[in-house]
Amino acid sequence: MTRVALIAHDEKKPDLIEFAQTHEAQLRTYELIATGTTGKRLMEGTDLEVERKESGPLGGDLMIGSEIAEGNLDGVVFLRDPLRAQPHEPDISALLRICDVHDTALATNLASAEFLIEGLAE
Numbered sequence: 001m002t003r004v005a006l007i008a009h010d011e012k013k014p015d016l017i018e019f020a021q022t023h024e025a026q027l028r029t030y031e032l033i034a035t036g037t038t039g040k041r042l043m044e045g046t047d048l049e050v051e052r053k054e055s056g057p058l059g060g061d062l063m064i065g066s067e068i069a070e071g072n073l074d075g076v077v078f079l080r081d082p083l084r085a086q087p088h089e090p091d092i093s094a095l096l097r098i099c100d101v102h103d104t105a106l107a108t109n110l111a112s113a114e115f116l117i118e119g120l121a122e
């Protein structure tokens, strides 16, 4: 089954929830994983089942990166906050890097997330 990670920084969580609501039918056909707070908010805001990892600052980005390294993920939607520094910036860079190492589809804004979610359906 297609497996997709959904992650958003705090300022971008409302955008991700709205995106998930809009694409809920499509997302339901995927296995979903998320960092801790993002996963909680997704399950509160939609009827989607989401496997939750640790919160990002506590290692959640690295846990998702490790799934990529193991070949378990088909795509990542990661709505980063481009305007605020994050304390776990090295973990974020590691996740982005491992996506490129394994050629895993990665969307870091809503416009590309639309393509990713639709593209994986094909």
Ligand SMILES: O=C(CO)COP(=O)(O)O
Pocket: 007, 008, 009, 010, 034, 035, 036, 037, 038, 039, 054, 055, 056, 057, 060, 061, 092
């Ligand atoms: O910090 C994050 C990604 O870098 C997201 O973590 P949360 O989903 O726990 O807020």
